[in-house]
Amino acid sequence: MKASIPILIGGRPLGGDAMPAIITPLVGRTRAMIFEEVAAIAPKKPNLLEWRIDFFEAIGDHQAVIDTALAIRQAASIPVLLTRRSVAEGGQSLAIDEAAVMAMYTAACQAKCIELIDYELSSAPADIEALRKVSRANGIGMILSYHNFQMTPDASTLDEKFAAAVRLGADVAKVAVMPHNDRDVLELLAATRRAREKHDLPLISIAMGGLGALSRIAGWIYGSSATFAIGQGCSAPGQIAIEDLRTALSIIRHAVLGESPGTPFGS
Numbered sequence: 001m002k003a004s005i006p007i008l009i010g011g012r013p014l015g016g017d018a019m020p021a022i023i024t025p026l027v028g029r030t031r032a033m034i035f036e037e038v039a040a041i042a043p044k045k046p047n048l049l050e051w052r053i054d055f056f057e058a059i060g061d062h063q064a065v066i067d068t069a070l071a072i073r074q075a076a077s078i079p080v081l082l083t084r085r086s087v088a089e090g091g092q093s094l095a096i097d098e099a100a101v102m103a104m105y106t107a108a109c110q111a112k113c114i115e116l117i118d119y120e121l122s123s124a125p126a127d128i129e130a131l132r133k134v135s136r137a138n139g140i141g142m143i144l145s146y147h148n149f150q151m152t153p154d155a156s157t158l159d160e161k162f163a164a165a166v167r168l169g170a171d172v173a174k175v176a177v178m179p180h181n182d183r184d185v186l187e188l189l190a191a192t193r194r195a196r197e198k199h200d201l202p203l204i205s206i207a208m209g210g211l212g213a214l215s216r217i218a219g220w221i222y223g224s225s226a227t228f229a230i231g232q233g234c235s236a237p238g239q240i241a242i243e244d245l246r247t248a249l250s251i252i253r254h255a256v257l258g259e260s261p262g263t264p265f266g267s
């Protein structure tokens with residue numbers, strides 16, 4: 001089994017040796033709501049906090065974004081991933097346009113108030129290129145992502161999404177899709193496995209909804225380096241509470257990696 005490649009933050013693997021890293025979203029609309037979430041989530045020790053800034057009312061106010069990001073990091077001592085999810089890919093509608101979103105991401109990178117950003121592959125190529133430059137110049141990692149909340153595209157489309165993220169210089173390639181049946185989940189896992197064989201960068205892949213639970217718990221076996229779990233609020237269908245996820249992961253890790261303290265087979 002080819003190991004999943006860890007996501008690096010400041011040169012260190014996110015989550016240490018354990019696979020997968022656990023990411024919990026922050027979905028508060030106001031600074032006060034976000035801090036309530038941080039207070040509830042920090043003791044649960046996820047490896048990364050995803051600040052879903054499309055939920056944040058003050059998204060257009062750069063200083064508020066920077067101050068809040070710094071305060072989240074300080075309160076939780078957990079690295080922060082900044083994500084604006086577009087409406088087309090399952091996010092909230094915004095009061096600001098795409099140019100202002102770019103300006104917000106740029107200001108956050110320059111302030112170095114976050115460790116990672118998530119930007120969608122469907123964005124304008126010039127914007128992806130510009131954000132890649134500014135994130136790299138400031139030492140901020142970049143996830144290039146694709147989400148389909150309606151369905152699971154065919155195998156070649158899934159392959160192409162991972163490949164496009166690599167071509168465009170992503171540090172992490174991410175694909176999240178909606179399965180309609182158990183086969184769709186297998187397609188997502190198979191595409192993840194092919195991408196792991198072909199590309200030399202960390203991947204995140206998710207099949208959403210109840211059917212996709214297998215991908216959240218066992219996707220790391222196929223090459224996905226991180227999984228999203230509920231710390232306090234949910235940001236997508238099918239996310240599992242971090243406590244339940246950890247229980248499931250420890251059972252599977254023990255079985256798959258041979259870490260079980262049980263009697264050796266055959267003895």
Ligand SMILES: O=C1C[C@@](O)(C(=O)O)C[C@@H](O)[C@@H]1O
Nearest residue numbers: 025083176206208228235236
């Ligand atoms: O892209 C992802 C994955 C996700 O959609 C999920 O299914 O867990 C949750 C989002 O917050 C995140 O940005």
